[in-house]
Amino acid sequence: FIAGKKRATEVAHSVWRNVLRKGDCAIDATCGNGHDTLALLRMVADESGSGFIYGFDIQSSAIESTRCLLEDSLDPDQRRLVKLSLLCHSKMEEVLPEGTMVRLVAFNLGYLPGGGKDIITLPGTTLPALHAASRVLAPGGLISVLVYVGHPGGREELETVQSFASSLPAESWSCCKLERLNRPSAPLLLLLLKK
Numbered sequence: 072f073i074a075g076k077k078r079a080t081e082v083a084h085s086v087w088r089n090v091l092r093k094g095d096c097a098i099d100a101t102c103g104n105g106h107d108t109l110a111l112l113r114m115v116a117d118e119s120g121s122g123f124i125y126g127f128d129i130q131s132s133a134i135e136s137t138r139c140l141l142e143d144s145l146d147p148d149q150r151r152l153v154k155l156s157l158l159c160h161s162k163m164e165e166v167l168p169e170g171t172m173v174r175l176v177a178f179n180l181g182y183l184p185g186g187g188k189d190i191i192t193l194p195g196t197t198l199p200a201l202h203a204a205s206r207v208l209a210p211g212g213l214i215s216v217l218v219y220v221g222h223p224g225g226r227e228e229l230e231t232v233q234s235f236a237s238s239l240p241a242e243s244w245s246c247c248k249l250e251r252l253n254r255p256s257a258p259l260l261l262l263l264l265k266k
């Protein structure tokens with residue numbers, strides 16, 4: 072799945088497709104323009120109306136873009152399978168019904184494409200969000216983190232994600248990194264699989 076001219080997001084989606092099943096519950100921790108939310112919903116929604124996506128973003132313009140994309144792309148029955156929250160992803164547990172375990176938490180870090188570059192994900196909230204994601208993840212589930220390093224602060228955020236992943240116990244987590252060695256400024260995909 073890393074062959075050819077695939078963009079990093081397409082590579083991430085290929086991985087998600089291998090982890091998610093119809094009826095699963097997943098989290099888009101950074102909705103942005105909603106492309107990942109839509110992709111996730113299509114992977115989990117089944118005809119009987121199960122499968123659910125919780126989406127988070129701190130920018131109202133991002134939540135609005137996501138809502139519009141979902142309205143244009145899904146029928147009303149499928150739209151009911153998504154809950155969008157204008158909230159920091161570090162607070163994801165405040166939105167999930169008690170006891171909910173999810174199969175995938177997707178982070179697509181950085182800034183809103185097409186929006187201002189002044190609002191970006193930051194290590195100070197990304198780290199507690201990763202901790203929260205690790206608590207709500209079901210065994211067999213995946214935390215997927217796409218990290219961009221081309222903007223100021225991107226490399227520091229990568230360090231934060233890497234050191235979190237490295238600290239997870241090997242008995243219960245399998246953590247790896249997909250990196251384009253011949254394109255050092257390309258985004259990296261970190262995959263944290265809970266055994």
Ligand code: SAM
Pocket residue numbers: 100101102103104105106107108127128129130133158159160161179180181182183184190191192193196197
């Ligand atoms: N997944 C998106 C898509 O498919 O279009 C792209 C996400 S974009 C690279 C990163 C998003 O993270 C931005 O929309 C930004 O507002 C959001 N963000 C920044 N800090 C956040 C936080 N603490 N909690 C949730 N979202 C945050």
